[in-house]
Amino acid sequence: KLSSQNVVQTQDHVQLLETNLDDITGEQLGDAISAVIELGAKDAWSEPIMMKKGRPAYKLCVLLASQQKEQVLEYLFSQTPAIGVRYQLIQREIMQRQIKTVATSFGKVQLKQLSYKGITKVSLEHDELLRLAAHWQRPVSKIEKKILAELQGKVN
Amino acid sequence: KLSSQNVVQTQDHVQLLETNLDDITGEQLGDAISAVIELGAKDAWSEPIMMKKGRPAYKLCVLLASQQKEQVLEYLFSQTPAIGVRYQLIQREIMQRQIKTVATSFGKVQLKQLSYKGITKVSLEHDELLRLAAHWQRPVSKIEKKILAELQGKVN
Amino acid sequence: KLSSQNVVQTQDHVQLLETNLDDITGEQLGDAISAVIELGAKDAWSEPIMMKKGRPAYKLCVLLASQQKEQVLEYLFSQTPAIGVRYQLIQREIMQRQIKTVATSFGKVQLKQLSYKGITKVSLEHDELLRLAAHWQRPVSKIEKKILAELQGKVN
Amino acid sequence: KLSSQNVVQTQDHVQLLETNLDDITGEQLGDAISAVIELGAKDAWSEPIMMKKGRPAYKLCVLLASQQKEQVLEYLFSQTPAIGVRYQLIQREIMQRQIKTVATSFGKVQLKQLSYKGITKVSLEHDELLRLAAHWQRPVSKIEKKILAELQGKVN
Amino acid sequence: KLSSQNVVQTQDHVQLLETNLDDITGEQLGDAISAVIELGAKDAWSEPIMMKKGRPAYKLCVLLASQQKEQVLEYLFSQTPAIGVRYQLIQREIMQRQIKTVATSFGKVQLKQLSYKGITKVSLEHDELLRLAAHWQRPVSKIEKKILAELQGKVN
Amino acid sequence: KLSSQNVVQTQDHVQLLETNLDDITGEQLGDAISAVIELGAKDAWSEPIMMKKGRPAYKLCVLLASQQKEQVLEYLFSQTPAIGVRYQLIQREIMQRQIKTVATSFGKVQLKQLSYKGITKVSLEHDELLRLAAHWQRPVSKIEKKILAELQGKVN
Numbered sequence A, B, C, D, E, F: 001k002l003s004s005q006n007v008v009q010t011q012d013h014v015q016l017l018e019t020n021l022d023d024i025t026g027e028q029l030g031d032a033i034s035a036v037i038e039l040g041a042k043d044a045w046s047e048p049i050m051m052k053k054g055r056p057a058y059k060l061c062v063l064l065a066s067q068q069k070e071q072v073l074e075y076l077f078s079q080t081p082a083i084g085v086r087y088q089l090i091q092r093e094i095m096q097r098q099i100k101t102v103a104t105s106f107g108k109v110q111l112k113q114l115s116y117k118g119i120t121k122v123s124l125e126h127d128e129l130l131r132l133a134a135h136w137q138r139p140v141s142k143i144e145k146k147i148l149a150e151l152q153g154k155v156n
């Protein structure tokens, strides 16, 4: 998975696709978000909007690399009610990312060490915390606090 | 129309109906809100919500008098995907309402004079302003400001 | 799973739990919604709200039978930042529900036949459609249209 | 109306105008969306946002052809509280659109036949369904299902 | 301030006031939320809703003790466009709360120690963290992590 | 403060920064919006969105001059969970703005006189109204109406 890979550049650019949908159900929209992520989109989300004629609706947004655009458009046109999709090339400033495995009292945990022009921070992948919480039968929040305490001084 | 009638009591109670819909489109939801208002509901609106399995959805809310409940439930069950509708009896504190027609430089305008335990205020019906704006080909906001200026001292 | 069982009554009552959270992340809120559903809640959702001091926040809502309340409260207090939870007993009007399996050209499909005082309708479970779409490698929307066409006259 | 015309290209570009409004009422915003559509905008919608100083607000968005920009800006500056409007030129990928009239058991119905690189689909205009539902006194959802069943094999 | 007082019961009841406003601006709504909090309300928030006639709007919600209801109603009727306010008595399950001052490497910090039927947790007041962050010129998130690390084993 | 300065051009361009955050709390997001405004951003707001894996989230948006971008990025990367920030250069059409002080029966009030290609309007700064309301112990809405009445014919 892309998000578990190291990233060394601090700038890139992505395509942002958007389409307004007043004729999709929430169930179908949930499917669409999962599907475009599986097709390789970097991110996908929906926003509640209010369209003309008193119609509540959703704006579906997809962030992707240019080479994924054709496949995602084919999905949107064939599997959702979309009949038009807006797109723009957008620049991004991103933190450099290094995936690390560190030892904690709950076992080994994967985390991201992030840096940008001298700024550093650490991000525990939420799914890693869920895995530990299920294994140790402890609340995620308590495990997170303890790991952050243990990591003080070690990373970041 | 109920909202253009005088109201003398300062308390009443209403039924609040609610149903969560992840399988309705915005077009259908717009229809439903118009339809229950036409059936006599006092108010109807939708709220964007986020349901389980990553599904964006809408909560449809209807405010009505108890005697309208049966007809609105029949509408919701027969014409929308709703399969269950929650309801509660809710108390309301309301301002006394007197419909008045006043003369302005734009012609006669209907307004609501409102009062509650010594508090008074005036509410220009938005549809009245739209009517005047269309007639005089002037922005609604400018007409509203001028009427409010003229009404200073006359009402409220 | 409860939602795949027959339901014969047309009225019941449920507890509605609500708590406002300005100190939870979206990741944690997604966890909470899944978790209370797994604990047996009938439904759970979040609503975007805007609290005091300019803080965007979420209202977490849970619908459950009274006997599940204690366990869900324990979850909310131990695993989320909630420090107070509001609750009310709410009445519901519900359609009678009969789970049926019908033959279609895509194979057997489970659906809900719903009825309420002479009103009848059919609801295809969205997960059933997803299963067929994956099996036949066809868009969900096209499978749904074809099944609805085949069901004309058979059910409902 | 533009939306009932055939469209043969699969790409175009549009202007996206946006303005944040913390000093407009919902009534005025509803007016503004109707008004810019009547001025010829391709689409218009609002999004709930949360601004500084704890102020809930709306983002008003308008999609239009470049030649409509001047007139819509004049509307926004003269008739709403907007004092600044952002705009961008945005590319769109769109399905080719052919308006067709087909015979159904409810009478003739206008629909859009859509295509994009070999993908085809059919879109029943929601207003057409409303018209039939009013005429036949039947729920929109049931009319839609029956028409979709009849259209199987005929179009798309 | 109430929120910095100890609370020993685990149940109480509150009034929930609600009013739908399509004729208030975001600026005015922000004022209203601050004002009712200052009048002693326990909480106040707004929710984006979509009303009839294509009008985006806000639902204003206020949680208060019964003895504050009259004063808040007077505020709402005299200072906002509200002409009717719904209200309900709602039960609450709440964690027992003990305000504690603990020593940390950043100085003394006030926190809430919370308990409910054997469940315990600690809540750092966000405003306390802001105060420390301003004093030490350090990011809130880093101060929070360090304090949580230091508190491991001491409280909770 | 920039917003109390005169503006003579009718076009400019700004940077729009956006980042999606599913791991920030509402409290932290409120801080971030205040902080970037203090760093000199022209505007900042959040939008409720729904991300993948059933996670409600926020999109944080910041509008700023290009020379402020570096400082705001440093804030976002060091003090919020953001690990990537999208940005675009956006054009704006803006009304010319002249700050005026006018005499009213409540004392001197600062307002903005706005103009754009022959369109003129007046905007009372909301904070000015709050100041007068506090001083005169009168509802903001009543003060606003009276001032607007007095200003008829004087400005705009």
Ligand code: NI
Binding pocket: A013, A066
């Ligand atoms: Ni590239």
Ligand code: NI
Binding pocket: A022, A023, D126
């Ligand atoms: Ni449509």
Ligand code: NI
Binding pocket: B013, B066
């Ligand atoms: Ni009654």
Ligand code: NI
Binding pocket: B022, B023, C126
């Ligand atoms: Ni469903």
Ligand code: NI
Binding pocket: C013, C066
């Ligand atoms: Ni019971």
Ligand code: NI
Binding pocket: C022, C023, E126
């Ligand atoms: Ni808090």
Ligand code: NI
Binding pocket: D022, D023, F126
């Ligand atoms: Ni303003």
Ligand code: NI
Binding pocket: A047, D047, F047
């Ligand atoms: Ni948005």
Ligand code: NI
Binding pocket: E013, E066
């Ligand atoms: Ni009491």
Ligand code: NI
Binding pocket: B126, E022, E023
């Ligand atoms: Ni109104």
Ligand code: NI
Binding pocket: B047, C047, E047
């Ligand atoms: Ni709500």
Ligand code: NI
Binding pocket: A126, F022, F023
């Ligand atoms: Ni994450």
